[in-house]
Amino acid sequence: MDLDTSILAAKSNDQKAYNYILNSFWGEVYGFVLKRTKNENDAEDITIQTFAKAFDKIQSYNPEYQFKTWLMTIAKNIHIDHIRRAQTNIQQESEQSHLFTIARLADENPTPEDAIIIAQKLSKLRTDIKKLKPHYQEVIQLFYFQELSYIEIADTLQEPLSRIKVKLLRARQLLASIIDSTRS
Numbered sequence: 001m002d003l004d005t006s007i008l009a010a011k012s013n014d015q016k017a018y019n020y021i022l023n024s025f026w027g028e029v030y031g032f033v034l035k036r037t038k039n040e041n042d043a044e045d046i047t048i049q050t051f052a053k054a055f056d057k058i059q060s061y062n063p064e065y066q067f068k069t070w071l072m073t074i075a076k077n078i079h080i081d082h083i084r085r086a087q088t089n090i091q092q093e094s095e096q097s098h099l100f101t102i103a104r105l106a107d108e109n110p111t112p113e114d115a116i117i118i119a120q121k122l123s124k125l126r127t128d129i130k131k132l133k134p135h136y137q138e139v140i141q142l143f144y145f146q147e148l149s150y151i152e153i154a155d156t157l158q159e160p161l162s163r164i165k166v167k168l169l170r171a172r173q174l175l176a177s178i179i180d181s182t183r184s
Helices: 003-011 015-037 040-056 067-087 112-129 134-145 150-157 161-183
Strands: none
Touching: 003 015, 015 040, 015 067, 015 161, 040 067, 040 161, 112 134, 112 161, 134 150, 134 161, 150 161
């Protein structure tokens, strides 16, 4: 899949296209913002906001201009807004860890051996999830363990729906890489 095809597909709300765009530009946008903020947490938050806004406004993208330039402009503007909020002492989003609830198992009557295997896998998964940053842990917890919908998560965290979708997508990608690295 190339960039032009992905952009067209994203305009049709294609999730694979969003993944392709996110994977293609995450590092560049994050690096750009990190140079400006000199703070990893702020850079990650602004990068998430950048992609959320870009995906919300993908219909307004003009292909006469470079997509990367459009993304960087969004990132720059969000960073400027971030600075303005900090200077006017408006509270920023907090990143707090939340306790995980016990996941409900699909099979209510597993054999004792199955129960042990499931508990071990769940324990390993929880250990891997704890390696994520707190705001990623939170969306994983709400989506998979509390089984909330995207809209319910957005309401719970008081964040825009598009930002929740990007956070969950990024959390899944990071968790998958953690799981893959521990298998090796």
